Amino acid sequence: MKPGVKIVLGISLSVLTMSFVVMYDLYIKERIDSEEVVVVKAGQEIKKNERITRSMIAVERRSKQSIISDAIPASEFGTLLTKTAGQTIVGNSMISKKMIDYDLLIPDPDSGEAIRPITDEMIYSQPGSLRRKDRIDIYLVKKKEESGNVNVASSKDGKKNSNLVQDPILTGIRVVYVKDDSNKEVINGTPDKEKDDRLNASGKISALEVILNEEDFQKLMDKVVNEDYLLYITYN
Known part of the structure; x- marks a missing residue:
C-alpha cells in the first residue's frame, strides 16, 4: 500500500473515531443513561384534587439515577389526562403513580x-x-x-x-x-x-x-x- 494511501486512511480513521466519541458523548450516552418520563411543566403547579390536563404536563428525558420510584413513563402520558392529583405536585417535578388518584377515591x-x-x-x-x-x-x-x-x-x-x-x-x-x-x-x-x-x-x-x-x-x-x-x- 502506498504511503499516501496509508496517510489518508489513518486521517480518515482518526476523524471517524473523534466523530463517534463526540456523537456518543452528546447523544448515545445520554439515551443509554436516561429515560423519558412525565413531568409537571416549569411554572405549573398541580394542586391536590385538581384534574390533570395536557397543558400541565410534558415528557422530558431524565437520568436513570434521578428517576423516582414508580415514575410514569412517556408511554403512559395519555393515561394521566382527566385523572386527579392525590397531592400537590410542583413544576419540573417527575410524576409518580403514587401521586395520582388511580383508584378514584377523590370525589368529583x-x-x-x-x-x-x-x-x-x-x-x-x-x-x-x-x-x-x-x-x-x-x-x-x-x-x-x-x-x-x-x-x-x-x-x-x-x-x-x-x-x-x-x-x-x-x-x-x-x-x-x-x-x-x-x-x-x-x-x-x-x-x-x-x-x-x-x-x-x-x-x-x-x-x-x-x-x-x-x-x-x-x-x-x-x-x-x-x-x-x-x-x-x-x-x-
Whole structure:
C-alpha cells in the first residue's frame, strides 16, 4: 500500500473515531443513561384534587439515577389526562403513580360527588372483610319486618325474602374508608399464611365513608330516614 494511501486512511480513521466519541458523548450516552418520563411543566403547579390536563404536563428525558420510584413513563402520558392529583405536585417535578388518584377515591365536585358517611345505625350487615378501595352494592332491609338472618344469595336464586329488597338500590359505590368505633381505619392485620389477609382485621367495622353524588345520597337517606330501611352491604 502506498504511503499516501496509508496517510489518508489513518486521517480518515482518526476523524471517524473523534466523530463517534463526540456523537456518543452528546447523544448515545445520554439515551443509554436516561429515560423519558412525565413531568409537571416549569411554572405549573398541580394542586391536590385538581384534574390533570395536557397543558400541565410534558415528557422530558431524565437520568436513570434521578428517576423516582414508580415514575410514569412517556408511554403512559395519555393515561394521566382527566385523572386527579392525590397531592400537590410542583413544576419540573417527575410524576409518580403514587401521586395520582388511580383508584378514584377523590370525589368529583363537578358531578356533585362528596364523601358521605354510612354509620353503624344505618347498617343491617356488611362483610367483616370489607376494606378501603372496595366497591360495594347496597340492598335494603325493612327495619319493621326485621327477623332472623337475611340471605342475599338465596334472593339472587329467585327465592323470595320478605325482609330484603331483591335488587340493590346502589351498585359499584367506591369505599374511601372503613372505620372502627374509635374512628380508626380497619386494615388487614398481621398476615397469616393459612388465611386470607382480609380475615385478620385490625378492628371491627363500625362505619363506612363512601363517594356518592347528591342524587344517590338523597335516595339512600330517604329510604333510611323516611321509610325505615337498613342497609345490607356486599362487595365483589
